[in-house]
Amino acid sequence: xxxxxxxxxxxxxxxxxxxxxxxxxxxxxxxxxxxxxxxxxxxxxxxxxxxxxxxxxxxxxxxxxxxxxxxxxxxxxxxxxxxxxxxxxxxxxxxxxxxxxxxxxxxxxxxxxxxxxxxxxxxxxxxxxxxxxxxxxxxxxxxxxxxxxxxxxxxxxxxxxxxxxxxxxxxxxxxxxxxxxxxxxxxxxxxxxxxxxxxxxxxxxxxxxxxxxxxxxxxxxx
Amino acid sequence: xxxxxxxxxxxxxxxxxxxxxxxxxxxxxxxxxxxxxxxxxxxxxxxxxxxxxxxxxxxxxxxxxxxxxxxxxxxxxxxxxxxxxxxxxxxxxxxxxxxxxxxxxxxxxxxxxxxxxxxxxxxxxxxxxxxxxxxxxxxxxxxxxxxxxxxxxxxxxxxxxxxxxxxxxxxxxxxxxxxxxxxxxxxxxxxxxxxxxxxxxxxxxxxxxxxxxxxxxxxxxxxxxxxxxxxxxxx
Numbered sequence: 539x540x541x542x543x544x545x546x547x548x549x550x551x552x553x554x555x556x557x558x559x560x561x562x563x564x565x566x567x568x569x570x571x572x573x574x575x576x577x578x579x580x581x582x583x584x585x586x587x588x589x590x591x592x593x594x595x596x597x598x599x600x601x602x603x604x605x606x607x608x609x610x611x612x613x614x615x616x617x618x619x620x621x622x623x624x625x626x627x628x629x630x631x632x633x634x635x636x637x638x639x640x641x642x643x644x645x646x647x648x649x650x651x652x653x654x655x656x657x658x659x660x661x662x663x664x665x666x667x668x669x670x671x672x673x674x675x676x677x678x679x680x681x682x683x684x685x686x687x688x689x690x691x692x693x694x695x696x697x698x699x700x701x702x703x704x705x706x707x708x709x710x711x712x713x714x715x716x717x718x719x720x721x722x723x724x725x726x727x728x729x730x731x732x733x734x735x736x737x738x739x740x741x742x743x744x745x746x747x748x749x750x751x752x753x754x755x756x757x758x759x760x
Numbered sequence: 761x762x763x764x765x766x767x768x769x770x771x772x773x774x775x776x777x778x779x780x781x782x783x784x785x786x787x788x789x790x791x792x793x794x795x796x797x798x799x800x801x802x803x804x805x806x807x808x809x810x811x812x813x814x815x816x817x818x819x820x821x822x823x824x825x826x827x828x829x830x831x832x833x834x835x836x837x838x839x840x841x842x843x844x845x846x847x848x849x850x851x852x853x854x855x856x857x858x859x860x861x862x863x864x865x866x867x868x869x870x871x872x873x874x875x876x877x878x879x880x881x882x883x884x885x886x887x888x889x890x891x892x893x894x895x896x897x898x899x900x901x902x903x904x905x906x907x908x909x910x911x912x913x914x915x916x917x918x919x920x921x922x923x924x925x926x927x928x929x930x931x932x933x934x935x936x937x938x939x940x941x942x943x944x945x946x947x948x949x950x951x952x953x954x955x956x957x958x959x960x961x962x963x964x965x966x967x968x969x970x971x972x973x974x975x976x977x978x979x980x981x982x983x984x985x986x987x988x989x990x991x992x993x994x995x
Contacts, residue, residue: 686913693906694896703892704910707885708917710878742917749916753909756826 541634544627548635552610553642566606566647573598574654581659591661592720595651596713600680602647604705607684608691608698610636615692624758633754637685637747644677644684664726672719672732675739679712682746689757715739765970772967776960782953789947800858802953806961807851808880813962814844814969815887815918822911825904834904835976837911838894841887843969847961848884855880876933886914 556562577594614620623632652673655661663669684705691701715738722732783802791798818840824833855877860870871877893910897903
């Protein structure tokens with residue numbers, strides 16, 4: 539099988555398993571909703587600047603990713619399906635499949651976060667297209683950073699618990715660019731002003747995915 | 761290497777001493793606000809250059825771990841990261857104290873949001889996470905490999921943090937948006953001490969790194985000998 543087909547097989551396997559148990563997605567949804575309600579309560583109806591809204595949105599998304607994404611490789615080790623996966627697919631295919639799966643999860647989480655901010659915190663997003671572009675690129679960059687790291691933490695003693703420690707410092711470029719782009723989307727600025735930030739997001743996604751593809755081999759095969 | 765090392769060590773220590781003496785005694789051009797605190801330039805900036813050089817060395821040896829597995833590259837990678845962090849912390853402390861008496865003069869604050877400072881702090885956190893990861897894996901070979909992967913992965917984000925992003929955001933640091941570049945504001949008289957300071961502190965890094973690597977090798981050899989000794993006693 540070609541790498542692309544192998545990757546799609548890994549992706550469909552993960553999607554099917556996820557659909558049966560809905561463990562990861564329900565945990566993520568509940569985490570996002572609980573956090574947003576905490577924010578709503580803490581803010582207590584005060585008017586917030588677009589920059590603050592954007593910052594809180596991405597902090598919520600990043601923390602959801604740090605807490606919810608740790609399990610993707612850990613379950614393989616626990617259920618002892620890892621060996622089977624190693625036999626059937628090349629490392630690049632396994633990585634790409636997991637990356638796509640994480641990307642879909644993170645897009646869902648981000649859309650949910652944006653929706654809850656719009657409804658619960660009365661954030662008025664002026665430029666919808668820019669918001670969608672930011673969410674998609676941001677989720678891709680986040681998935682790129684998270685997938686390799688979740689493979690790394692599956693080998694540690696503490697497992698998924700150590701993922702936030704490894705992940706959060708690396709996400710600073712992502713966070714900065716995403717918050718600035720989201721602020722531009724809420725303000726309704728032209729695309730040309732936010733293009734700098736979108737390019738940074740895309741570049742970050744490209745760099746992390748390229749580095750992960752090269753390094754994943756070393757983590758996967760022991 | 762072993763023969764010339766004592767001479768090299770003496771030379772480096774004398775060089776750094778000369779740099780420190782020169783930093784405090786030589787004249788500097790008169791600058792508003794900064795005045796004599798500008799001498800901190802000779803320490804603050806070389807510390808960061810040294811940290812970046814150390815991190816590059818650490819990443820280089822991390823690639824070495826992946827290419828040729830074994831204890832040596834792993835030891836060098838970890839030692840370089842450790843020593844680089846020391847210089848990074850020193851760079852951060854010199855920066856905080858300097859900012860307190862210049863940028864934040866008259867206010868009561870120690871830390872304000874300055875992009876380059878925040879990015880530098882995050883770099884330190886990235887490498888602190890590297891050491892957390894090292895403590896989390898028990899198997900020696902696996903630890904070397906996994907930590908090398910994290911090291912290389914983290915190093916690919918460092919150029920973003922330390923170079924690209926600070927130039928895009930407004931900041932009080934020179935070289936950021938709205939400020940002249942660093943080379944525009946360094947007087948030739950200051951460069952006389954500044955360039956030797958950069959060389960001196962990188963050489964000091966190498967000295968510390970070298971000693972710690974050799975210490976690490978000795979400790980590993982002692983471990984092996986004692987475990988062999990225990991085994992031979994048990995049989």
